[in-house]
Amino acid sequence: MNILLSLSDNLTTFWEYSGFANSTIGHITMIVIGLFFIFLAVKYEYEPLLLIPIGFGILIGNIPFNEAANLQIGIYEEGSVLNILYQGVVQGWYPPLIFLGIGAMTDFTALISNPKLILIGAAAQFGIFGAYFIALQMGFEPNQAGAIGIIGGADGPTAIFITSKLAPNLLGAVAISAYSYMALVPVIQPPFMRLLTNDKERVIRMKTPRAVSQTEKIIFPIVGLLLTTFLVPSGLPLLGMLFFGNMLKESGVTRRLAETARGPLIDIVTILLGVTVGASTQATTFLKFQSLQIFGIGAISFVIATCAGILFVKFLNLFLKRDNKINPLIGNSGVSAVPDSARISQQIGVGYDPNNYLLMHAMGPNVAGVIGSAVAAGILLGFLY
């Protein structure tokens, strides 16, 4: 009898520690969301490099366990392996490393050859401040509103970096929102691109970009760094690494370093960033009404950024000569989802004129958007931190 009682006690204890006994409706909801992310990545190839790590991270982060037992396995339990990896997000180490890789893989030629495209990258930052405005009206504190607003920059690393400084408690929601909408750029942007342009504008053919010398390419990261960081020093970690990565690429004498930065390094950091951001959505911490609000504001901010970029191009065209007009379909590329939004410009453009190739033109505002969002982030940090 005693043996049976002991066995029963042991099995009860085992059951109490199992995921089944500790699961809640929140855990199940998050697991379904994680599976949906993986489905989107595999079935439709929506940003698989982001959605697979994040989706799987959501599964990892939402395996229920006995939190009272202090097993040091959860991402929010100090000293756990996931918690140690998560420090790269919380302390803001990963985003600058991602920017190093982005710098080393980005060709700024389109921007250098046609510098007026830089301004489209500035206009699209209205998405950030539009979202900031809405978040304030919804009752968020200014620092929280700043962190939510940065989703509108369509720049995951920047969003994580700024949120880790301004509102660390919103990190999971902001990061998931930013990366989700970046992945959904092909769904969000095209309707607004069509809505805000007419047939005549969609078939505008832009001038072929001029050839850019190697010297100009080397000058770009140096001047870019000095100008932007003298203006907004708080953007230094992101802008410094972005331009440093580009210097490695363009100098022509650090090929190995550039290849590491744009290859193994960015891959490793992307894996760690994706899986830990995903795991940070632990249902007990993440599932709140506030997270839903952030998701809603994030969607609106992407729409504002897209519309602002397109409308700004139309505004610029009022002042440009007939043979030097800009196709407004590249206005959406002002958001810094590189190169996804530029790819959307191309795909929508060829839909109206099969021989009109907008990709190289759209890359200009696209990379300007990266710079613009990092500058905007630096400004928010200066105002709100």
Add this chain to the structure above:
Amino acid sequence: MNMTEKIKLSILVISLLLLAGCNKNIEHPDWVINEVMVNNKTNFIDDFGERHAWIEIYNNTARTQNLTGAFLTNDPNNPKKYPIPQGDVKTIVKPHQHVVFWADNMPSKGTFHLNFKLDPDKENYIALYELDGKTLLDKITIPAGIPADKTYGYEADGIESDQAGNYLGKVLDRVTPGSNNMVIGENPKIVSLKKNDPWGVMITITSMLVVFLGLIVLYFVFKFTGRIAKRLTRLNAIRSGKLSAYKTHEISGEVLAAISAAIYEMDQDVHDKESTILTIDEVKRTYSPWSSKIYNMRQLPK
């Protein structure tokens, strides 16, 4: 104005901007003698349960620093009066944190008990010297007659003077040994924004102005460097006697691509039969070298 003059003018303008921004009044000593109590009647008690005068030192940097080996003194002629002992981990001070020394003339009680006292009836000079005993890290002069249980120091930690260079030392309203002199309940920037800009309109306008300003400056710089690059290319072409060849570059990249392809084919012996004639046939459908990229792109999701 020729190109060289324009470059010189641009460099001059940028240099003036940089110099105009240089503020010589800003000084940030690494260590600051932050708060001093000369006459301790009923206030802070040391670890032996006694009351003595105390000196608070503040790490005025964003890095952890070690006070080991530095010297504290109240005598201008004897900078090495109290050597801060080695081997005590408590002398390692985290960024923007404080450490308190007791001026009780009882160094045998431990690292933080000095070998001198402060005199409430006289002016007290206190200085902190570097390991060499010569380099002054910080000093403060406490005026005579500070009331009992009041401290003299700086209202905001580590800030000894304002932008105009005015000294900010004063008798403080609150006694805060080992902690911030100014207690900040809320972020003052946030409080100010909530009060003055509840809709976020001003911050939006300001921020967008700065974003546009930054990128407009980049636009002008690269427009300018682009022009220089074009001129240099042209100059090089003139020097090498290939100006006519250079001019053809300006006509059309697509024509050049076609010529290059034809030359390549000729070089590979796949050209047409006439050995000295290069034939370029125009295809009906306009070709762009970018067209090949379309096959590399992911299709728009349905």
